[in-house]
Amino acid sequence: MISNRLLQESLEDFKEIVRLPMALYDRNCTCVAGAENMAPEKEVFQTFCNSSADMQALGNRYLFRVGDGESGYILSVSGDEKDTYPMGRLAVRQLERILEIGYSREDRNQFIHNLLLDNLMPVDIANYARQMHIGPECRWGVFLVEGKECEAFDIQNILKSVPEIRNTDFIASMEEDCVAVIRRLEDKDGEQYSHVFAEVLTNAVQRELKKRIRTSYGTLATSLREVSRSYKEARMALDVAEIFYADENVIAYEELGIGRLIYQLPIPLCEMFIKEVFGDYDPSTLDEEILTTVYQFMENDLNLSETSRQLFVHRNTLVYRLEKLQKTIGLDIRQFEDAMTFKIAMMVFDYMKYLREKRE
Structure with a gap:
């Protein structure tokens, strides 16, 4: 998860720029960054946490909600200036950006691995989705890019430089020669989108490594909880294609036909x-x-x-x-x-x- 040190440095930068005392608290009223003596009364703090309000004014102090759910924070900003409120809102926006993208690479990769391997409790998945502002209605596509006699590290680096890759895509090495790409699909992405995108990934890696590359994909996942199911389908698609459809470079789980039946x-x-x-x-x-x-x-x-x-x-x-x-x-x-x-x-x-x- 995001470190308190990063939050502390961020608040120090805000204070230096806007000249306003700030402190950040978790939902237990424990100071995680900023001045500890700015904590409001416990009862007032708890009342605000339990309410649906995004902001509460307490004299010359403002309390702002940062993030959602139990993993969110409360920002306290003090000052008599007329710009105290807008500066506080600006700080909230920046903190939420930090919370959204500030996870360490190791934490992010570990989450993806555990998600694909179905090692997470539903509550952990839900908390991460809230932290990343991922709505429950999001659709996901899971793609596996495999290259025999290739290193997953090389495949992953090439995929990161593909122009079609979005900032919201997750890319993680799953095996020594296989990399997973998890994409949050947009409303405009239709039924044929997965096949076209799989071809893009295949051609991009094949062009760089000069080796045969195969890409498989499972059925669409309608939530983060279903991503592991789609990953298992994509993994099976690679195995089934190796036996029955050896000439195919792009393999869809839904199109395996009788080969999928025999495999089981x-x-x-x-x-x-x-x-x-x-x-x-x-x-x-x-x-x-x-x-x-x-x-x-x-x-x-x-x-x-x-x-x-x-x-x-x-x-x-x-x-x-x-x-x-x-x-x-x-x-x-x-x-x-x-x-x-x-x-x-x-x-x-x-x-x-x-x-x-x-x-x-």
């Missing part, structure tokens, strides 16, 4: 399904030419003529390859149901292969 299946169920489809046959031994043919055939909606044209092979050659696969595993890819069974079975097989390699 229990291992025994996956093994049972593979056994049911392939029997004792090992799918890893399938001929690469056959697999390329089958996948192209599926992309063309099981259209023989179009597939043969794109693969530059005779129609009979294409039919021969499909029949060869049918003899091997018993599935006729020309039939929609068998084609879908094969596609899902191969995705499940790729998922299990990924898990084995990850354990090794």
Whole structure:
């Protein structure tokens, strides 16, 4: 949180400029900066704290509310001059700016880490939101920028210099090669905004590091409390895309399709399904030419003529390859149901292969 030393230095600067005695108190009437002998009577102080007023005049003294809630402060300003009130208001404005941006980098980063990892109580999140003047209606987007063979430190520094990054964005390293960007979305930011912004982040880092960069994002969070959920979605999107959509550089959690479903299946169920489809046959031994043919055939909606044209092979050659696969595993890819069974079975097989390699 903001240090009392910074508040003390700020009040000393105000006093030197406006020539008015000032003191800052917490909600327990404890002086945190300024002259301690300026405290009002305890009963008067408590009455003002419990009221909804922003200011109260006590003779030649003014009490001002600084910040909101239990984490706010009370500023006491004394003086007979006519400018006492406006100078006090000016000091309040400056103090609130300090409270908003005066958190140390370590505190800010620690808060973001704990928020993303769901390590904060709701009351702590609410207090921080009040300190930062973040309304409950704010929408948030969570983006994960990952670069294999890249350092998170380098990615983070590049992201901070991207022109599209706003002062209100949070940027935090989450893993050795992954950086999170948490953005407070504006009303004008529509449905396609997240994808466009993810592309901007990807291209900016890729251009500097000359490495392949992937960026994922979760569904929109409608409050700070939901940011951790969106982060988990973005993290899952990177993992799922690594298995099933290896060519994609921008990955949306909502567009993972059947890959997201398979990723969450229990291992025994996956093994049972593979056994049911392939029997004792090992799918890893399938001929690469056959697999390329089958996948192209599926992309063309099981259209023989179009597939043969794109693969530059005779129609009979294409039919021969499909029949060869049918003899091997018993599935006729020309039939929609068998084609879908094969596609899902191969995705499940790729998922299990990924898990084995990850354990090794």
